[in-house]
Amino acid sequence: MTNRTVLVLLDPAGEVRSSILELLTIGRALGRVEAVTLESPSVEALAQLGAHGVETVHQAELPADLRGDARHLSGVVAATLAAAVRRTDADVVLAPSTFAAKEAVALAGQALGAGVVIDAAGVSEDEQGRIVGTKRVFAGSWDTTSVVTTDVALLTVRANTVVPKPADAAVATEVEGFAVSVDAPLPTVTQRVPVVRDAARPTLEEAATVIAGGRGTGGDFGPVEDLADALGAAVGASRDAVFEGWFDRYVGQTGVTVAPRLYIGAGISGAPHHRGGMQASQVIVAVNSDPEAPIFEICDFAVVGDLADVLPQAAEVIRAHKAAR
Numbered sequence: 001m002t003n004r005t006v007l008v009l010l011d012p013a014g015e016v017r018s019s020i021l022e023l024l025t026i027g028r029a030l031g032r033v034e035a036v037t038l039e040s041p042s043v044e045a046l047a048q049l050g051a052h053g054v055e056t057v058h059q060a061e062l063p064a065d066l067r068g069d070a071r072h073l074s075g076v077v078a079a080t081l082a083a084a085v086r087r088t089d090a091d092v093v094l095a096p097s098t099f100a101a102k103e104a105v106a107l108a109g110q111a112l113g114a115g116v117v118i119d120a121a122g123v124s125e126d127e128q129g130r131i132v133g134t135k136r137v138f139a140g141s142w143d144t145t146s147v148v149t150t151d152v153a154l155l156t157v158r159a160n161t162v163v164p165k166p167a168d169a170a171v172a173t174e175v176e177g178f179a180v181s182v183d184a185p186l187p188t189v190t191q192r193v194p195v196v197r198d199a200a201r202p203t204l205e206e207a208a209t210v211i212a213g214g215r216g217t218g219g220d221f222g223p224v225e226d227l228a229d230a231l232g233a234a235v236g237a238s239r240d241a242v243f244e245g246w247f248d249r250y251v252g253q254t255g256v257t258v259a260p261r262l263y264i265g266a267g268i269s270g271a272p273h274h275r276g277g278m279q280a281s282q283v284i285v286a287v288n289s290d291p292e293a294p295i296f297e298i299c300d301f302a303v304v305g306d307l308a309d310v311l312p313q314a315a316e317v318i319r320a321h322k323a324a325r
């Protein structure tokens with residue numbers, strides 16, 4: 001470990017999600033990890049941060065007119081990140097690969113004159129100590145390695161890149177305020193409507209396991225949702241299934257890009273537009289009644305069969321296996 005300072009963006013601060021714990025785990029391999037936030041962390045969040053080795057959380061003190069919904073604007077988050085880097089002399093900034101964080105990191109990189117890697121699926125250092133981000137691009141057809149040659153490196157990191165691990169020893173976490181001023185012109189927030197997600201399931205973007213249903217479901221997502229609940233997985237769909245009105249969110253190049261540890265496609269043919277959004281998954285299982293379905297070309301495990309038979313059997317075995325543990 002070097003004497004680098006690694007800043008992790010907490011986004012949002014109220015809860016420390018698994019993707020943030022992954023960033024802390026990656027950060028500890030690169031240097032001393034600190035956190036930056038725009039909101040007051042909860043007691044639970046501070047305990048989790050302490051268990052993951054974060055001694056200091058830098059909390060932005062924003063001008064009064066930016067303390068409401070405006071604090072979510074990417075310009076405000078970017079100004080906070082840039083100010084936090086200057087204050088802590090940080091060498092590396094790690095943020096989750098959400099759309100909002102990606103925009104903020106790009107703006108902060110511009111303000112700092114620093115190298116930016118978006119959507120990294122791996123972060124390491126080369127023999128010269130420079131930060132290296134790897135990622136899969138062009139619909140999963142190329143793996144790229146980017147070496148950051150500036151003093152400061154900013155990266156957004158995809159969920160499920162590493163398994164989060166607590167630090168060897170927990171530490172006490174202190175919150176330190178720091179003033180942030182925003183010089184860039186900002187849009188006015190007139191209304192903010194938070195998306196209410198199904199709290200019982202992980203979010204599609206960050207889930208370690210995703211099961212997606214396609215036109216092969218014939219509109220019955222029951223077996224897909226039941227298997228998802230047996231696995232603790234998020235549920236997605238193909239675009240055609242969403243356009244049929246059978247589900248609300250689809251995976252793919254024009255939908256949500258996912259890279260879970262396990263992706264199960266049920267009744268999905270594997271069209272290029274769909275593959276572009278899931279091909280970077282670590283293990284791909286496909287269930288399809290057509291042995292010639294294109295998704296079988298890219299999957300690790302192929303199950304030829306009717307999903308209405310296969311998925312309930314899988315859910316039953318998984319539940320029995322979990323109950324026996």
Ligand SMILES: Cc1cc2nc3c(=O)[nH]c(=O)nc-3n(C[C@H](O)[C@H](O)[C@H](O)COP(=O)(O)OP(=O)(O)OC[C@H]3O[C@@H](n4cnc5c(N)ncnc54)[C@H](O)[C@@H]3O)c2cc1C
Nearest residue numbers: 214215216238239252253254255267268269273274289307
């Ligand atoms: C500009 C553009 C952007 C697009 N973006 C996206 C995108 O982001 N994401 C996306 O998903 N699509 C996208 N599409 C659509 C994409 O091209 C495909 O049309 C779509 O992915 C097909 O959905 P599907 O696999 O569910 O349906 P189909 O291609 O009809 O496949 C259904 C599959 O189900 C199988 N099946 C049928 N019955 C059963 C059963 N009982 N059990 C098991 N298997 C069964 C069939 O063998 C078949 O392989 C886009 C298209 C365009 C033009």
